[in-house]
Structure formats: structure tokens, C-alpha cells
Amino acid sequence: MLVLTQGDPASIAPEITAAVWQKLRQNGPAFVYVGDPSLLERRVPVQTVRYLSAGADIFSHALPVIPLHLATPPAPGEPDRRNAASVLESIRLAVELTLSGEASAMITNPISKEVVQGAGFHHPGHTGYLAELCQTPGNEIMLLAGPSLKVVPITVHVALREAISQLSSDLIIRTARTVAAGMQRDFGLSNPRMAFAGLNPHAGEHGLMGREEQEIILPALHTLRQEGYNVSGPLPPDTMFTPDARAKYDVALCMYHDQGLIPLKTLDMAEGVNVTLGLPIIRTSPDHGTAFDIAGQNKADPRSLEAAIRMAAALAENRRKNA
Structure with a gap:
């Protein structure tokens, strides 16, 4: 059984959750929602449960919900910090259920970092909070996966100037090791092909357009090859994201956030999935944010959340087989 978090109650999370349940209710994958039932009751039939295992028998005719309670009724598109505690409690409980083995994987609905900052959330992103809850801070790696491409940004939510400062051979090596392990364990690839982007135009043009390739990236790749990767x-x-180029690797490791996410979202925006590698649990999420500007208008596209749920189920099965 999978577990899905509430997300921000004023976001598109309630409507895409309801839409995905309608799509999956007959053939699955089945999931249990952790959040306030009132967010969904106007959209789909819901049934509260105490235990995750009870969800399997309910899923085809009602969305099973482990209930939490909001501090105040949300207005779509108007985030309210008074509901931050329920947002974080949903994540915490989902991690607990997944760490214990009751859930095979967790899927997170989008949250607003601005909303939860006042409730004890002090992380640059969702992923860091999950790593803290799993007691593995510093090991988390963000993988974005779609039908056409898988990418990993080696530096993530920092300014471009800071990303260049952070980049090091050691960071590249540590990231690659985690990515390879995740691709083997969860994606079933025994010898994953990892392609590395250069930092500078034309990958530095042999030092004419920058020295980072010679001084940072190439030494890291040399070490990785010696280790058998x-x-x-x-x-x-x-040029590394053309169809012919993508056919030659399984995952692209990029030096900064937009270098990888621009091609991923251009190719697979509607079906992109955020996967966290380096955790003891499987976590996926839709590759989009809260979309407060269209919340409550039934304009939100649920396909990325559906893809995240389907991928979570597939990764859990792969992990079970490779255990």
C-alpha cells in the first residue's frame, strides 16, 4: 500500500488527488491519503481509516483517509500559515508509515516552503526535511524522471553563483555513487550509464571557455571509472539532450539546477516525477509546485501526480525484488 501526503490545503493538491483517485480506483495502484478529509469530501467519496492496511478493501469505492485536522478552513489560492502544522504532520506520519514498512512507498503532494517556515521547517526544499525525518541528512539526491529523460542536478536550490562555488570533484563523486546505487536498487539497472554535463559552453572547449571541466569534472570521472562506474x-x-544523445545514457548528471530541469520539463512536464534517492524509503512527488494561481478552478493537470504514484509502486516492486 502507498501513502500520499496532504500537501498545502490551499493549493491544487486536493483537486489533483481527487482526480487521480478517480483514474486509479478500479485498477490501482491503491493509496491512502494522510490529511484532512474535508479537503476531499466535496469531490469524491472518502472513508477514514485507522490503519494503512484497511485501505486496500476500500480503495475501489472510496478514497481511504488517515485523518488530520486543519487549524482553519482553507481558501483555494490563499495559503495560510495557520495550517502549516497539518502540512508537516502529514509528511511526518507518511515517513513514519514508510520507514516502518506499513507503506511500501510515499508520495508527497506539493507544499509551500513559505507557509511552513514558521512551523519548524528550516530547509531549502521538501527533500531536506524528508532526509532529516529519515535521519540521513546529507545523503538525499533529487532525481527528476520522465518518459524521455532522467536528470540529477548535482547542485540544487542555490543561486547560480553559489552553485559554481559549491561544485567539487568530491561532490560529483558522492552524488554519482548515490545515483548509481539508486538506479540499481530501485530502477533495476545493473550497470547504469551515467552521462555528465560540462559546466561551461561546449564543455569548456579544452579550457578556452572555463577550467572547471579540467580541474573538477574530469578528475571526478577518472575516479568513478577506476571504481567501475x-x-x-x-x-x-x-547537445547532450537531443534524441540521439539521450539514447546513449540512462541518467544525466548536471552541474546546476536549471541545466537539468529545463530539458526535463520541456520534454516531460506533464509526466515528470521527482524521486528522492539516498533515503531508506521510496519517495516520489509530482514535478510541479502548489499552483496557487489556479487552485480551486479545476484547471490543474493531475498527470504528474498519477505518474508519481505509478512510479512509486514500480520502484517499490523493484526494491522488493532486489532486496
Whole structure:
């Protein structure tokens, strides 16, 4: 059984949750929602449960909910910090259920970091909070996966100037090891092909457009090859995402956030999934945010959440087989 978090109650999370349940209710994958039932009761039939295991028998005719309670009724599109505690409690409980093995994987609905900052959330993103709850801070890696491409940004939610400062051979090596382990354990790839982007135009043009490739990236790839990893690069970032280039690798490791997320979202925005590697649990999420501007208007596209739920189930099955 999978577990899905509440997300921000003023966001598109309630409507995409209801839409995905309607799509999956007959054939699954089945999931239990952890949140306030009132967010869904106007949209779909819900049934509260005490235990995750009870959800399987309910899922086809009602959305099973482990109930939490909001501090104040939400207005769609108007985030309210008074509901931050329930947002974080939903995540905490989902992690607890997944760590215990009651849930095979967790899926997180989108949250607003601005909303939860006042309730004890002091992380640059959702992923860091999950790592803290799993007691594995510093090991988390963000993988974005779609039908056409899988990418990992080696530096993530920092300014571009800071990303360049953070980049090091050690960071590249540690990230690659975690990515390879995750691709083997959860995606079933025994020898994953990892392609590395250059940082500079034309991958530095042999030092004419920057020295980071020679001084940081190439030494890291040399070490990884010596350790037996299947790596290529550094590749010119402007050509490594063409169809012919993508056929030659399983996952692209990029030097900064937008270098990887622009091609991923261009190719697979509607079906992109955020997967966290390096945790003891499986966690996926839709590759979009809260979309407060369209919340409550029935305009939200639920396909990314559906893809996240389907991928969570597939990764859980792969992990079970590889255990």
C-alpha cells in the first residue's frame, strides 16, 4: 500500500488527488491519503481509516483517509500559515508509515516552503526535511524522471553563483555513487550509464571557455571509472539532450539546477516525477509546485501526480525484488 501526503490545503493538491483517485480506483495502484478529509469530501467519496492496511478493501469505492485536522478552513489560492502544522504532520506520519514498512512507498503532494517556515521547517526544499525525518541528512539526491529523460542536478536550490562555488570533484563523486546505487536498487539497472554535463559552453572547449571541466569534472570521472562506474563526459550541455544523445545514457548528471530541469520539463512536464534517492524509503512527488494561481478552478493537470504514484509502486516492486 502507498501513502500520499496532504500537501498545502490551499493549493491544487486536493483537486489533483481527487482526480487521480478517480483514474486509479478500479485498477490501482491503491493509496491512502494522510490529511484532512474535508479537503476531499466535496469531490469524491472518502472513508477514514485507522490503519494503512484497511485501505486496500476500500480503495475501489472510496478514497481511504488517515485523518488530520486543519487549524482553519482553507481558501483555494490563499495559503495560510495557520495550517502549516497539518502540512508537516502529514509528511511526518507518511515517513513514519514508510520507514516502518506499513507503506511500501510515499508520495508527497506539493507544499509551500513559505507557509511552513514558521512551523519548524528550516530547509531549502521538501527533500531536506524528508532526509532529516529519515535521519540521513546529507545523503538525499533529487532525481527528476520522465518518459524521455532522467536528470540529477548535482547542485540544487542555490543561486547560480553559489552553485559554481559549491561544485567539487568530491561532490560529483558522492552524488554519482548515490545515483548509481539508486538506479540499481530501485530502477533495476545493473550497470547504469551515467552521462555528465560540462559546466561551461561546449564543455569548456579544452579550457578556452572555463577550467572547471579540467580541474573538477574530469578528475571526478577518472575516479568513478577506476571504481567501475559506467560514466561518460563531460558532454557539451547544448547537445547532450537531443534524441540521439539521450539514447546513449540512462541518467544525466548536471552541474546546476536549471541545466537539468529545463530539458526535463520541456520534454516531460506533464509526466515528470521527482524521486528522492539516498533515503531508506521510496519517495516520489509530482514535478510541479502548489499552483496557487489556479487552485480551486479545476484547471490543474493531475498527470504528474498519477505518474508519481505509478512510479512509486514500480520502484517499490523493484526494491522488493532486489532486496
